[in-house]
Amino acid sequence: LQTSAARRAQFSSPFTPFARDLPIAPELAPVSGKNGVDVYDVDIKEGLAEILPGFETPIYGYEGVYPGPTIRARKGRPAIVRQHNQLTFDSNVHLHGGYVPAAHDGHPMDVIAPGASFDYTYPNEQDAAFLWYHDHAHGRTARTLYYGLVGTYLLHDEREEELELPQGEYDVPLVLADHAFNKDGSFRYAENVDLGFRGDTMLVNGAVSPRMAVQRRIYRLRFLNASNARSYELRLGNSRQMLQIASDGGLLEAPVARSSFPLHPAERIEVLIDFRSFKPGSEIVLQNVAADAGTTKSVMRFDVVDGGGAEEARMPRGRMRTLEKLPAPNATHRWDLSLLTQGGVQWQIANRGFDPNRIDVSTRLGTSELWQWHNPSNRVHPMHLHGMLYRVVERSSGVVHPGERGWKDTVGVLPGEDVTVQPWFVPYEGRYVFHCHSLEHGDKAMMLQLEVT
Ligand code: C2O
Ligand code: CU
Structure with missing residues (x-):
């Protein structure tokens, strides 16, 4: 990344807070919507962002902006996001939290070469959720996400409309x-x-x-x-x-x-x-x-500020949704989340680092298991599973908060804590990863592979 030649002054820290209005990421418009499928076109490229007033910060960005454009999708209406890699190195795109077929999930080894493109197909068959998309080329995500390869993906459904949530x-x-x-x-x-x-x-x-x-x-x-x-x-x-x-x-x-x-x-x-x-x-x-x-x-x-017309939304009371019942777990895994320091830093899960040629967990489609993460280290490890969702079952530090009892794809495992989650292996077969989302940890191999057959 090249620093802009047009720098006008020297930025001095600390920066005055509350000096700027909140920017809202642009919404991406589909290039076509034929046959009930929305097609989007995105360039992954370098850009300049005005983050500090009067300065241009070099970034990597979807469409060259940070954060990347928001994609609004609707349950039951598939989307194809055509990603063009205009960077000088491999990139790819993971739809974090999405039910996505393995070939479109953005597995860390499945990359788009510089100059190449890939059509990510998102079925959008899950309930409304706040998803996000980001780069996932192995070993580099700490850098590429930091420099801007992040965007939001808002999946809507009818239930939200019935609840009259703000729009x-x-x-x-x-x-x-x-x-x-x-x-x-x-x-x-x-x-x-x-x-x-x-x-x-x-x-x-x-x-x-x-x-x-x-x-x-x-x-x-x-x-x-x-x-x-x-x-x-x-x-x-x-x-x-x-x-x-x-x-x-x-x-x-x-x-x-x-x-x-x-x-x-x-x-x-x-x-x-x-x-x-x-x-x-x-x-x-x-x-x-x-x-x-x-x-x-x-x-x-x-x-x-004063203003605003008649209120169109309301505060929901009582039941908003009924969560699906999980099948009984048919296996239990307990994994240590730890740091290996001999010969350079490597974060590990169960004393293993990421090996793309090894399957660490094999399961059958439609089943479920209990996964217990034990954190003997002094860092939080936010543990994320691709392509599927889980429920948080138990925390050794106390009760599971009601705000954490819905469907989850990432959970913070605190230092000294044991957290048990119950993933449900639906809706697709294939090879996925689960890893620590402290990005430097994930890049330093804190990642294993799951195969659903
Ligand atoms: Cu948000 Cu494997 O990633
Ligand atoms: Cu970690």
């Missing part, structure tokens, strides 16, 4: 990531960050701790932690309650009122906030109150 401009994806900058405004990424990179500057949708004007209505805020390795604990400054309606795999069975919630790398949480109860002119800061927050404490600010 359009009141349905807001928020991509959180911590970064660091060089004096010329370019991203700074340290190379020896085997334990996981942490930045000192908080970005939401590619702006430093932005502000967002909100009308006195109900908003659906969709939080994605797209950070390399930072975990957040998010709270509104006045400790007002947020109503959590969804997690990784879509709606919960019933909404859960929370005054704060953790968000580990790759996890999503959706909340409703009813701004009708706030006075115009009030400013509410969203804070990261995690113990290691440092200078990432001020995430963004909501500025309540």
Whole structure:
């Protein structure tokens, strides 16, 4: 990546928060919608983003922007996303949280060569959920995601409409990531960050701790932690309650009122906030109150303004969805998540590192198992399974929070903790991976393979 020659001044840290309005990623329009299939066209390329006012930050971006354009899909309507790799190195695209056939999943060894293209077919047969897409070429994701290869994919369905959830401009994806900058405004990424990179500057949708004007209505805020390795604990400054309606795999069975919630790398949480109860002119800061927050404490600010017509959304009460019952588990695995330091850093699962030529778990389509992750290390390991979803069954540190009892694809395993999940091996056969989503850990081999037959 080339630093822009047109640098105008020297960026000095710390940056003033709340100086810029929250940017909203552009929505991608399909190039065709024939035969009930939406076809999209995306260039994976270098770009320049104005992240710090007056500076151009070199990035890698879908369509050259960061975060990449939002794709809005609908259950029952397949999409084909035609990705053109215009970078000088291999890339590929993983639809994180999607039920996707193995050949279209973005397995780390399945890459698009520079100059080549691939049509990713997404059946969109699962319930509404907040998915995201990102690069997944093996050994490089910490770098490519940090430099911008991240976008949101919002899958909608009828159930959401029945519930009258906020739509359009009141349905807001928020991509959180911590970064660091060089004096010329370019991203700074340290190379020896085997334990996981942490930045000192908080970005939401590619702006430093932005502000967002909100009308006195109900908003659906969709939080994605797209950070390399930072975990957040998010709270509104006045400790007002947020109503959590969804997690990784879509709606919960019933909404859960929370005054704060953790968000580990790759996890999503959706909340409703009813701004009708706030006075115009009030400013509410969203804070990261995690113990290691440092200078990432001020995430963004909501500025309540008057206005807005009649409310079209409502706050759901009672049951929103009935989760499918899982078949009884027919095996139990217990895996240690640990660090091997002889001969360079390697993170491991059950004393193994990623080997694309080895299958670590074989299962039958339609069955389920119990997977227990034991974390003897002093780092959080957000464990992610491709192409399928699971339920969190048990946490040795206490009860499983109701906000974590829906379908999940990523779960934060805390230092010293045992977390048991129950994956359901549906809906496709094939070879998938599961790995730590602390990106430097995944790149350093903290990944195994699953084959469903
Ligand atoms: Cu979000 Cu294997 O990835
Ligand atoms: Cu890890």
